[in-house]
Each structure stands twice: as C-alpha cells, then as structure tokens.
Amino acid sequence: MNVDGTAYQIEWTAVDPTAAVDTTDLPSIDYTLYLMNAVKFHTCQMYRPFDDEEFTRNLYEFHQLGLEKINSSRLWFVQFLLIVALGKAMVITVKDPTTAPGSLWFQRAMSLMPDFVRLQRESALAIQVLCLVALYLVSVDMKEAAYGYIGQAVRLCLVDGLHRDTPRQAMGEKMASHYRDIWWTVYILDRRLSSMIGAPSSIQDADITCPLPGIDDDSHRGRVLNIHVKISRLMAQILNSVYSVERLSRPFVKIIQTVLRDMAAMAHEMDAVFTSAAHGEIGAVSTVASHINLSYHHCILLATRPLLLHLMIARLRGTLGSNDLEKTMLPQTKGLLDTCLQSARMTLRILSTLYEHHLLDSFLPFDLESIFSAAFIVTMASAIVPSMIPDVASFKATSYRILDYLIRKGNIPAQFRKQELLCLDEMILPLLNQGDQGLSQQTHDHDEVPNMHPLDLGLFSGWSAAPGEGGLSPSQMLNIADQLENQAEHLTSMDRAWAATSPWAWWWERQNDPGNPYPAI
Template identity: 35%
Template sequence: MKVRCSGSQPCTRCARKRHQCHFPLEETRVSVPESYLRELERRYSSTDPTERDVSGTLSMDRAEVQSRTISHGIRSRESLGVAVPLSNTTTGHPHPQEDDHPPLTRGESEQSQDDGGSKFWQNPLVDADYTFAKSPDGRYWYMGPSSSWSFCRRVLALVGKHMAEADSPPDPWHVDGVVFRMRWKPLGFDENPEVTNLPPFDYALFLFNTTKFHFGPLLYLIDEPMYLRNLEEFYENSVAKASISRVWYAQYLLILAFGKAFLGNVTCPGTPPGYQYAVRAMPLLPVLSGLHEDPLLAIQVLTLAAVYFQAIDMRVAAFQHIGQAMRTCLVEGWHRHMPEDVVGTEHSRRCNITFWVVYMLERQFSASFGGPSSIRDEDITAKWPSQTSDSLESWNMTLHVRLSRLTAQILTTVYGVHQAMDGSLIRNTQSMLRDLAELSQDLSDLLHTHFQGSVGKASRMAIRLILSYHHCVVLTTRPLVMCALNMHIDHTRVNNLDAIPLSGPVSSLLQSGAESARNILRILRLLGDDDLMESFLPFQLEDAFSSGFVLHLLRAVAPWLLPDDSWSEDVDCVLDRMISKGNLVAPLRKVELSQLAHIMTPLTPGALHFQSPSPTEERQDDPSMVLGEEEVPGWDLFMGNAIGLDPSQILDLAARLDMDTIMDPVDG
C-alpha cells in the first residue's frame, strides 16, 4: 500500500508527523554525482555560446541526461548527491520520471516502515536498551556500539532471552584485563630505574629488528637512527643513560617486550613472552602533570604502551593511553600544518608522521572500545603523508590514514547516536559504500602499480591495507546483520526456520559483508601457513574474531549467502595458530565463537545451502578475492583482483539502494 502526496505544502502526512516536507510539486528532482555535474559544467564552458539555449544551459537530449543519471543511480533528495531538476530543455517544464523503479518518497518510506520494514530502519546497536550491561560481579559495563566485544555480549543476551535456560549457557563475560593484568609500583622522580637482568647488546639489536619487521606502519613511531645511537650509549653506561633518559629507557623496554612477544617462545604459561620488560617500562611512562622535555619521544612511548595494552586485552588502558598521546599532540599543535621554514624540515616531518600514526591508532581503538574520537577531522590541517614524499611508504601511509578516517566516518554515521527512525541506517550505509568505492579504486591502483597485481605474503603494509579495507566493510554491514538476527528470531516463532524475506539491496549488503569476512579469514589462514601471521599485535585477531562472528550469524539468518562452510575451518585454524604462538586473548575469542555456534544451533536451518532468490543470482561477476593456487609454493598471496568488490560494483549497489524499494522482500 502506497501513500500519495496530498498536494498541499506541507503535505498532510508531513504535517501530521511534524516532519519538514521536502518534495514540492514544482519540479521533479534527481541527484547525480558531483563529478558528473562538474563534467557538465566543463562541457558547458567549452561549447560555443550559439549552441546554448536561452536558459543558459547546455542543450542535451533528455534521454541522454536521464540514461546517464540512472547509470550513476537515481537518488532521493535526502541522499548525499547534488540535486538537479530533470526537465525538458526546450520548454523548461518538468517531465515525470519514467523509470519503472522510482526512488521512495518520504511517505512511501514511512509506509514501508509501517509494514514491517522498520527492522532495517535504524542501527539496533545504538539504542539505549543495552547501552549498559551488568556483569556477574555486579559492575556495569558500557556497551560501545562499534565494539566487537560489546557486539558479542549483545548477541549472546538477545539469543539467550529466546532459549530455554538449560540450553543457554551463561555469557563468559571476558571483561577487560581478565586474561592478563599487568601491575607495577610507581617510581619516584628521585629513584633510579632498575637496569639489571637485561639482554646483551646483540640480542637487544635482534629484538629491535624483530619488532621492526612486525610493526608495519607502527614503525614510524621509532626514529631508527636516534634509537640506535641511544642504544649504544645505554650499553656504554646503562645506569647514567636510564637515569637521564627515562622515557627513552621505557621505549627500549617496550621494544624488548614486543620483540620477545613476536618471537612467541612461551616459557611461562599464562603470561605473554617478554611481559617482564613491559612491566618495568610502565612506571617510566610520561605523566599527566604537564609538558615534557621531549614531547615527540613522550608521544611515541605512550602510543607503544597503548598498542601493548590492546594486545593483552586491557582495552580501557589502551584507550586511555592513546587518548593521552593524542591530547599531547593537540597540546603541541601537531594537528596543524607545521611550516618547514619555521620549525625545520626534519622536525616538521617527524611530528607530522607521528601525529598520523597516533591518529590511525586512536581511530582504531575508538572503534574497538566503542567510544568517540578525541579530535574532529575538520580541525586537522596537518599535511597528508604523501604530500611530504612520493615514496611507496608515504602512499601506503596515506591510504592507512584514509582508512582510519573512513572508520571515523562509519562511527559517526552508521553508528551515530542522534538517529531518528527515518531510514538513516540504509542512507548512511549507502554513503559509506560510495566512500569505499573511491578508496578501493585508489587501493587497487596502488597495488597494481607497485606490486604488478601480485601481493607477496611478506608485504605487511599491503596486507594490512587489504585487511583494514575488508574490516571497514564488515564494520559497516554489521548493524544490518543484527537487524536480520532480530527479524530471524521473530520469524522462527511463527514459521520455524524458513528463510526470512529480505529485499534485494539488503541481501546485497549482507553478501558484501560476508564476502569481506571470508576474504579476511582466507588471507589470515594463508599467512599462518607460512608463520607470517601477527600473533601478538591485536589487529589481525580483531579481524578474525569479528569476521567469524558475523559469518556464524549469517549461517543462521541468511545461509544462502555462504556457498560453503570453509570459513569455519579457516577461523579455527587462525585462532589455533595464534594460540600456539602464545596469544593469550585468542583462547577467549575461540570460546566466545564456540558458545555462539552452540546457541545458534536451534536457529540454524538444517540445510545450509538451499537456493533462495537473492542478489547472488542476479550478479554475474564473482567479487571474491582471487587467491593464488594453494598447491603452488611461493610467496605470492594474491593474483588479480585483491580487493573484492570493484568500485563500479559498489557504486551500482549504492544506486540500487535508492532505486529499489528497500523493504520489498524477495520472493520465496
């Protein structure tokens, strides 16, 4: 049932709902990408004035305008594109839209919501019904909307409410710091740090090189020439060096701790290798009392400590320390452009690159914790890394920064707190898809230009870029998975385990999330086979857990999106590999996935691979990543399309979100 406009301004429905009426009758509007509008302006400026009509617009056949507009995706006025009137260029009168699938009007959207489409109308992870949850020890924990840890708690609680108590085991509640909590004694300003029981110089240099190999973009936190000079001075007179350079000594100890952890030689079960060095470093960290003699080194050490805390699942401490590092950057003004002719070229470069590393990690930890970022992108004028250098490393860094900025946009749009029940989830997801399309094009160009279409397993920066890209897709589509789970639970009460009715665009979005999750797990498994997986840093574990969790849910609510169950074996292999290398957090994540699989069993169809009329059948291409042949040994990891969905496919999907009736279910 559709609701037509009453013809008044404002219309009756908008007046009753107290909404602003956006659709006057004077002219029918469509929206086109801004790049297309710029192209029209360029063509207009390049034509002879006699070829222009009296209204000053470029005379074009209306069919051409309409076909090109539709090819970019006809979009509603509330979407993010540039709205232009679609009218007859000779008469100036508007034409009615002739497309068989016109965009939803506001009234039609509201009617779809009334008919049950509200399941996908708003992000269910942002509402207030489970923002604070009580753990078994009586403490209330903040359920950050974008946090994978919180997402696990929400799902276990939701499914548990609809199961018999005997069949629903209690949530293990692996709270912050339960796997390992470091404790240390404060060190007074008049006390000298302990410098005994440290490795010899050659082994300390070996641990530094081990850390250097595993860090990837984090390596920019360490000024290698300066660190090595300080290292030599330390081994010449360790007591004096540690006393006058306490912050550097903390950096040295943290690098020892990271190096030992990366080697993965577990000597004391229940503790990460090298933790004793990290414990000795913590009392030496910069304090909040004021400015530091060497703010650059202070920020770098605080950031290293934040990464270490995140790696041992002390997420609160990690969020606090990366926040302190970002605040110190703001105190120093590094979020603003530092002119080279004022502060010097080298100092400007070091401060710039350190700020962007802190920026990236602060965005990642904000998403992991579920809290807001400390700085708005609008307040940043610091140069992008590629503006200071044309090297491959600079462009890698630039794409990492862009991915972090995209993560922040996901948090403020898809996971934004000020959302009304107006379909904002679909619109915001659509907006992020367009940003992903642009980024995937640049990422594909970089990989094909510098890697000739083949990415080696040891190309840690490139692999991290690809994993981060896919994680953005998973993070963006995860709220829709939660919507589908709610719908599936309600559906099973009446129709047993029949397939839930999903619209084409929603199914396409879920399929995109499923494909990215599967790609993440396949990449990590291949890395693990050659012992190249990051067994201590927290990023790949987060990728594996969030991907496996989403796929477990999709196996129950939309099993036709998963062509096989190979992903389940992949996630087990990845976690087992991390556990064997001494990762203390991976066993907790494996327990949570096992519990999820157990409680989802009653909600999972017996035949996992039945046919369903879904967008899978409509798409002729295979957007999955093309991996190298597994039986051929070597270092090449990817061949061909390493990203997954190409930009045109993502833009096409975004356009369909406007053109299709979003809440119309597929048949079957």
C-alpha cells in the same frame, strides 16, 4: 563473554623519580637491535611508533655513557624497556601461558613512567612512548587501558599543535615530517582502539589540518601510511554515523551508499599503490598489503554488520524462517548482505594465506580481531541466510584452525575469542532447521579441519589480495549504491516520512505491496 583486562594479571608500582634505576640483566646491544628490528617489522610498516634511527643513536650513547644517559632522559630508558618488551613478545616462544610475553620488561618500564606533567617536558618522545604502551596493552587484551593511554598521546599532540600544519620553514623538512608521522600514528591508533571498544574518537576530522603522509614523501612507505590514514578516517566516519549514540539522523541506506562509494574509490587507490610496488612476476605475499587490505574489509564489515544483526533479531522473533526472510528482502538488501559476506570471506582467505606463510601476528591483536570479526559474520549469516553462504563449514573450520594456531603460540586472547565463537554457535543452534543442524555439527568438528577449497593464487600476485579480487569489485559496490539510489527514487511520500524515522525502513517489501505475501518487519 570475557571481560576486558582479564587475560593476564599485569600490575606495577611507580618508582620514586629520584630513586636509582635498576639496570641489571639488560639485553646486549646486538640483541636489543634484533628486538628493535622485530618491532620495526611488525609495526613500523603500518605505524610510526618510534624513530628507529634516533633510537639506535640513543642506544649506542646508552652503552657508552650508562647511567649518565638514563639521568639525562629517563623517558628514553622507558622507551628502551618498552621496545625490549614488545620485541620479546614478538619473537620468543611462550613457556608460561599465564604470564603475558614480555610483561616483566613492560612492568619495569611502567614503574618508571613519569606523570603527565613530566611527560609534557619531552612531549615528542612521550607521545611515541605512549603509542608503544597502547600497542602492548591492546595486545594483552587490555583494550580499555590502551584507549586511555592513546588518549593521553592525543592530548599531548593537541597541546603541541601536531594536528595542525607545521611551519616547515621554521623547523625544517625532516622535523616537520617526523612530527607529521607521530601525529598520524596517534590518529590511526586512536581510531582503531575507538572501534575496538565502541568509544568516540578523541578528535574530529574537521579540526585536523595536518597534511596527509605521502604528500611530500613519495616513497612506498609514505604512500602506505597515507592509505592507512584514509582507511582509519573512513572507519571513524562509519563509527560516527552507523554507531551514533542518537538514532540515525538519516536512513541507514543513505549512510551505506556513501560508505560504498568511498570504499570503491579507496579500492582504486589501493590497487594503484600496491600494484606499482609489486616485484615483477615474483608474486610474493606482502604483509603490508595484506594488513591494509584487512583494514579495508574491516570497514565494510563494520558498516554492514548492523543490517545482519537486525536480520538476526527478525529471526529470533520467530515470525519468519530463513527462507521467508530471503523472500521478503529487497534485491539491494541481498546485495548488501553479499557485500558483507564477500568481505568476511576475503578476510579469512587473506588470513589463511598469512597463516600458510607463517606471517600471522601471534602477539599484536589486529589479525586476531579480523579473524573474530569475519567468523562472527559467517556464523550469524549461517543462521539467517544459509543459502547465501553454502561454504560456511569450510570458512568456519579455517577460522578455528587459525585460532588454534594462535592459542598454541600462547595467545590467551585467542582462546577467549574461540570460546566466544563456540558460545555463539550454541546460541544460534535452535534457529537452524534439521538440514542446517548437520552443517552446524560439521563446523564444530574443527579438530579434523577440512582443507579450504583451493585459493586462487592470482589473488596474491604482486601484493596479497587486491581489493575486489575474490570479493566485490569497486564497480559492483558502485552498482549496489546506485540500486539503493534507484530504490529511494521510487519511494512514496509516506515511505519517505517513514524512512526519516526508521533506519531500517528500506530493507523490506512494503506491507501494502499486493505482491508481498509476508508482513513487513
């Protein structure tokens, strides 16, 4: 396993705040605008890490006033350098894979970064700067450092009260909307980074009264941010319940019921937003819709992954083979596994489409995270319930094809994730029977990548892959949740007492069931 922060060596030394600022070799105004638009394309559709209009105005002032502009706001110059760093990382071809793309500009920016006391003096700009820092750090596989910087942004927001409903009459509609976008960007990044490193979120939803984006802004951009916030909120609920530090306070099945119902409701809302934005019969692939949909399926994988890990433990014990596991599992357990596998499949299909259209993010980490998460699920399932994923060779080959593409782009973290998946392949090899070993060997031969079975282009009509298309529909999710409810109603009082202490109590046929020849696990 690769340790966080070892992909690249990025270090900097703080410059004295009174020292002269180095302004040599800065990009021209035209090239800066090009880089800014690259960052805007890759980030501002899903987040609001900076205000492009305000940045452009300051950029022109900088080219008119020079050092006078820097002296009036050194923090803006830090923002300028960070946008250049991110932009270069997104558009240039990496020549030296040992050096992080854009790192020279990033180090230059960080050497000028004010301390926390000075950041408070320009808090709104500071929060946006910290978001840019977090985005860069998480992209170079320094997730823990990114989590620390977004934590500073959260605290600046809390000090300024951005998590509360802002007084619009006092500050004006435009400024209120600006602060609201800043807050929800920080919120989304905090939730995502918390998920990536397994740390608690910085603030509870109950303490937030800031209106959701899109309430007053009925634009497509506002509605997309609204959906993204809701998915991030659901992700936090999953982390706080399924991955709680304490033992689950209620059976795992109850949590999954709630998640499935919330996901079904979310799917309907997503479908309404993106279908209304579809451009007639063009059927263009939308990166925005694709990435929102990837986040949606990532929530499902997060919620159901513990069940898969529990089944793997049962297999590692050696008491049951894969066929025995399938015979022992209750129908609703298989339904949940199918939900998990459908989301993994759908994730890989969306990523494959982005790959075919040259729309994969080769620097930002979120596509890479989705690839690894889905491939991890598929690999585990191939050893646990191989009959439920007969197309494992095709999907694993697609995973490696996409990872190899990112590696060719100079993405060192992608190389790490590929090594980890290959290691997982070797670890599960003893669990496979003779018939499965041939399949496992086939998935290792990813240099000759078989074409995936033809993707249904209808999946990407209007917007890339609507929820439920090619995966489980909202009605199917609700049906599984209802099945879990029905199972709960048939539990005896003794079973209820057991379920109260064990989150896994409902997934297996009961040991005292005369029709069950296998022991409960």
